[in-house]
Amino acid sequence: MSGAPATRPAARHPLIELRELAKAYRTGGLAVQVLHGVTLDIDEGEYVAIMGQSGSGKTTLMNLIGCLDTPTSGTYRFDGEDVSRFDADRLALLRRDAFGFIFQRYNLLANATATENVEIPAIYAGLRPRERTARAHRILTTLGLAGRLAYRPTQLSGGQQQRVSVARALMNGGRVILADEPTGALDSKSGADVMALLRELNRRGHTIILITHDPNLARQATRLIEIRDGVIVADSGRARGLAPVGAGQPHVRRTARGPAVLWPDLVEAVKMALRSLRANLFRTALTLLGIIIGVGSVVSMLALGDGSKQAVLSRIEAMGSDLLLIRPGARGVRVRGEPVTLVSADADAIAGLPNVAQAVPEFTAGATLRAGSSDYVTTVNSTSAAYPLARKWRAERGTFFTDSDVKSHAPVAVLGQTAAANLYPPEFDPVGSYVWVNNIPFQVIGVMAPKGATTSGSDMDDVLFIPITTGKARLFGRNYVRSILVQVDDVRQMDGTQQAIAALLTARHKRQDFQVRNMADVLETAAETQNTLTFLLGSIAAISLLVGGIGVMNIMLVSVTERVREIGIRMATGARRLHILLQFNTEALAVCSVGGVLGVLGGLAVAKVAQVLGHPVVFSLTPVLVAFGSAFATGLLFGYLPARKAAAMDPVRALSTE
Secondary structure, eight states, rough: OOOOOOOOOOOOSOSEEEEEEEEEETTTTTEEEEEEEEEEEOOOOOOOEEEOOOOOSSSHHHHTTTTSOOOOOOOOOEETTEGOOOOOOHHHHHHHHHHHOOTTOOOOOTTTTTHHHHHHHHHHOOOHHHHHHHHHHHHHHTOOOGGGGGGOGGGGGGHHHHHHHHHHTTOOSEEEEESSSSTSSSOHHHHHHHHHHHHHHHHTTTTTEESSSOOHHHHTEEEEEEEETEEEEEEEESSSSOOOTTTOOOOOOOOOOOOOHHHHHHHHHHHHHHHHHHHHHHHHHHHHHHHHHHHHHHHHHHHHHHHHHHHHHHHHHHHHTTTEEEEESOTOOSSOOOOOOBBBBHHHHHHHHHTTTEEEEEEEEEEEETTTTEEEEEEEEEEEHHHHHHHHHHHHEOOOOOOHHHHHTTOEEEEEEHHHHHHSSSTTOTTTTEETTEEEEEEEEEEEEOOOBBBTSOBBSSSEEEEEHIIIIIOOOOOOSSSEEEEESSSGGGHHHHHHHHHHHHHHHHHHOOOEEEEHHHHHHHHHHHHHHHHHHHHHHHHHHHHHHHHHHHHHHHHHHHTHHHHHHHHHHOOOOHHHHHHHHHHHHHHHHHHHHHHHHHHHHHHHHHHHHOOOOOOOOOHHHHHHHHHHHHHHHHHHHHHHHHHHHOHHHHHOOO
16 A cells, blocks of 8 residues: 655654634624634544534534644644644645545546546646556555556446545655545445545554544544534543554655746646546537637638738739839829820930930720721720830730831731730731721731739730820820830939939929829838738737637636636645646647647638639738737636636635535
8 A cells, every 4th residue: 555664753742733723714794713722732643533513613623734724813733833824835735745635525536537536646746647657556456446547436436436535645645644524425334444444544654633423433543532613522632552653654756846837737737638628528619619710810811911912012013113104294283184294205305314214105095906807995005115124014926016116107016915815716826917996907916925903903914005106196196195104224213213304304394294103102002001901801800819718718717617626626635826827727728729720720721712712812921820829828818817716716615615
């Protein structure tokens, strides 16, 4: 049952010394005195029975001796130390190292095996897993439970459950065994076996304090103390011929622990948290669902938001971030009809400025195209040969028209992909064919590469290009242009170039009847707008994560309420407030962490589906880390309040909860 380490030197004082110990409980505004100045000495190795009827105060006295409760007044010394002034954590350490409890209702954890129940005190003592498991098996085997090591309490008889309770009391040595009505829930044979076990433990040197109302059980002790109405009325006296002090008491080598949470504590907290979550699997799944939805929303929304941002910026960049766009009409001045202040000669003048690579005039208008039996309405852009260079837009088939074509007013045209697809069958190459533009024939000399849509959603490929001179002379009959596109050599000097253009045009027109737009500014504005939209999407998704966190806190509060007795058991076996706080906070963290992982996977899956359906999506590590980190922080934050409530419980009240 236990080893035989070196015996402790004989004590010069009683192991337990009570002096004028009193305890009162306050019910509402009324104080109820339960113990009235109890004075008592108990030597190490004694077998003491404290007998009394219900309400006599015997259980309260046991709770005070076992450090489950604190006295209202008086002093209590254990092995010479005044423990009546200990705080909750020091009392927990004393319970862990010196006391073992045997309860009438066994107080075993229902979701733990016999071995796991016995190991609990050693967990809080810092014993290594392999050592404590071996020790638990050894004690259970000695108590006749070798074949029941992996059984849960519901699979054991009452007598077997009480033996598990005895084994748990012995796990850390059990210097003092406090047995509260240990046979009250047992049949006569099982009760006799437990009493015989207590006698054997006393013979091996354990101090036994038996709480009972049965005189027959009390007479089996070597000392009988009777209590009535909170006062000791009889004491048979301290026994003689006690077993050698400390003889036969097991010795547990404890790992030194400071006040900080060490890695083994966290590992054990995770194990206990997962065991508890498995015991309420359906409720855990529902709690996980809130976190999964929250994290998944954040991941998918940010991926879609970043994808939309990149798509918009790509379209703007495709138009050219090194471009200046000049339009007729002064900013803020309304003009009736179409402003006609820009001409092709302005573009030629701008082309001569420093840092200007290309200056491209444009006149766009709608027109009807006909090729064979196909008619199609599209936009015709009459421009210069430098257009492909400025727009970084190449011809996929054939070629773009040249400066000589512009100078000679050549009736040539270049089709965009959409216009070509609507005029010709897919297998037909339009290069070399003729297209009629408003009944004027043009020879198709090229087809542009696909460009895509603009930021406003219009199709850039739905266009036909012709030389600007040809458009003026043969198609539109207009001498002015609707815009001038300027490409700069050095983007860093774009602001200076913009000012030079403004000065040049003002000098030419004798007034400022134009507007110059910087495409880099447009790009920056679009980026800021998209960042705002992405943040908005992420914030909306974060609300669902917040709701999931509130659900976690609610479930944890319910869990604390349901597991009050478990908390009391853990405190009675040596758990400090820090251990309880760590356990329940770890459960919340476990829920949020598992939910975070599943949410990340779900969010990525949703984003992937959206990508397959054609939506722009950007996968990056940052949203994943942000979402998972938020889930972890949610568990830490929303798990703390329920955990703190559990850690602040009084062990006596927790144990008495039904």
